[in-house]
Amino acid sequence: MIEFIMSPVVDLLLELIALPSINPAFLEGRPQLTGEKRVSDLLECWCKKAGMDVATRLVLPGRHNLFASLAPPLKPTGRVVLAPHLDTANIQSEDLLTPRVEGERIYGRGACDTKGCVAAMLTAMARVARGGVRPERTEIVFLGLVDEESGQEGSRAVAASGWKADLAIVGEPTRLKVVTAHKGDVWLYVDTRGKAAHGSRPELGRNAIEEMARVVAALGGPYASKLRAKRHRLLGSGTINVGTIQGGNQPNIVPDSCRISIDRRTLPGEDEKTVARELRALFRARGIRASLSNMRGGSCVALETDTALPFVRDFMKAARQRRPCGVDYFCDAAVLSSGGIPSVVFGPGDIAQAHTANEWIATDSLETGTDLLEAFLRTLS
Numbered sequence: 026m027i028e029f030i031m032s033p034v035v036d037l038l039l040e041l042i043a044l045p046s047i048n049p050a051f052l053e054g055r056p057q058l059t060g061e062k063r064v065s066d067l068l069e070c071w072c073k074k075a076g077m078d079v080a081t082r083l084v085l086p087g088r089h090n091l092f093a094s095l096a097p098p099l100k101p102t103g104r105v106v107l108a109p110h111l112d113t114a115n116i117q118s119e120d121l122l123t124p125r126v127e128g129e130r131i132y133g134r135g136a137c138d139t140k141g142c143v144a145a146m147l148t149a150m151a152r153v154a155r156g157g158v159r160p161e162r163t164e165i166v167f168l169g170l171v172d173e174e175s176g177q178e179g180s181r182a183v184a185a186s187g188w189k190a191d192l193a194i195v196g197e198p199t200r201l202k203v204v205t206a207h208k209g210d211v212w213l214y215v216d217t218r219g220k221a222a223h224g225s226r227p228e229l230g231r232n233a234i235e236e237m238a239r240v241v242a243a244l245g246g247p248y249a250s251k252l253r254a255k256r257h258r259l260l261g262s263g264t265i266n267v268g269t270i271q272g273g274n275q276p277n278i279v280p281d282s283c284r285i286s287i288d289r290r291t292l293p294g295e296d297e298k299t300v301a302r303e304l305r306a307l308f309r310a311r312g313i314r315a316s317l318s319n320m321r322g323g324s325c326v327a328l329e330t331d332t333a334l335p336f337v338r339d340f341m342k343a344a345r346q347r348r349p350c351g352v353d354y355f356c357d358a359a360v361l362s363s364g365g366i367p368s369v370v371f372g373p374g375d376i377a378q379a380h381t382a383n384e385w386i387a388t389d390s391l392e393t394g395t396d397l398l399e400a401f402l403r404t405l406s
């Protein structure tokens with residue numbers, strides 16, 4: 026264990042950064058750097074010492090969600106969950122695994138996404154536990170989730186299990202704003218088929234790349250304009266990005282296939298089915314022949330949580346925020362929400378620093394986040 030002499034929340038964050046937990050999807054064959062278990066084991070001890078009841082549930086081989094609970098003295102009538110993820114993005118250099126305090130900033134992988142949230146949430150809970158006055162009938166649960174950065178298998182397992190709560194505060198760097206809406210995300214392949222022929226006689230073939238060029242033009246032109254015309258009050262408009270293209274073998278063969286992958290950021294109410302329907306209509310109207318297929322299994326729908334729900338209202342009040350906020354990025358909140366747990370996103374730090382080669386979090390954001398979370402937990406009855 027590394028010894029630090031900062032405040033407790035800073036100490037915990039430094040310890041967490043020093044334990045690598047890169048999502049295994051991004052780094053194969055380096056078990057000493059990947060997976061959430063090292064972090065989870067440390068937190069298990071930490072939570073037990075702070076007086077919490079700890080349980081784990083296996084999600085993927087060697088990877089489990091961590092539940093640490095402050096049980097109320099009376100029969101519980103409510104449950105509030107603090108739910109950050111324990112995995113991180115990959116590293117650009119191993120220097121990111123050595124935590125560093127410089128001035129008012131803490132540097133290292135996970136500092137803001139999202140070990141800062143883990144440290145703030147647990148420190149707030151520990152203060153409530155230590156204060157001796159727990160909420161009488163509300164259970165507070167810290168839920169450390171695995172795999173957010175890749176397939177969100179941790180939150181998907183919780184949603185599928187039917188486990189319920191009245192509010193989940195999902196930890197992500199929101200600059201201490203309570204976020205009640207975020208965009209969803211649909212990844213699709215679009216394929217065009219042609220007919221191969223000798224490059225000197227292109228009229229004998231059908232060029233799949235030329236057909237795809239029409240697809241790309243339609244997506245970037247009329248389709249993107251249509252998306253811009255529809256606006257959500259917190260999220261703005263949906264977007265489309267063509268991210269990859271593959272097709273053809275060599276200059277003197279008319280290509281018979283071409284594939285692009287697209288990333289369509291969605292608004293509440295849109296999903297894979299509605300997006301596929303829009304695209305088919307777009308292609309049909311232009312006489313384009315192209316097929317669609319989904320790139321991934323789990324659905325990533327948008328989040329929109331009702332701000333009139335009592336726990337949401339109370340949390341916004343504790344965070345001293347009048348109006349709700351929306352963000353562009355997808356996270357575990359939408360998954361938990363689709364499992365029937367009203368969810369918001371909240372945490373110290375700024376998403377602009379997440380995943381960067383120079384990831385950092387400001388210590389005052391970390392301390393203020395801890396105070397706001399503690400203030401909210403103390404309002405629970």
Ligand SMILES: [Zn+2]
Nearest residue numbers: 138139173197
């Ligand atoms: Zn994150």
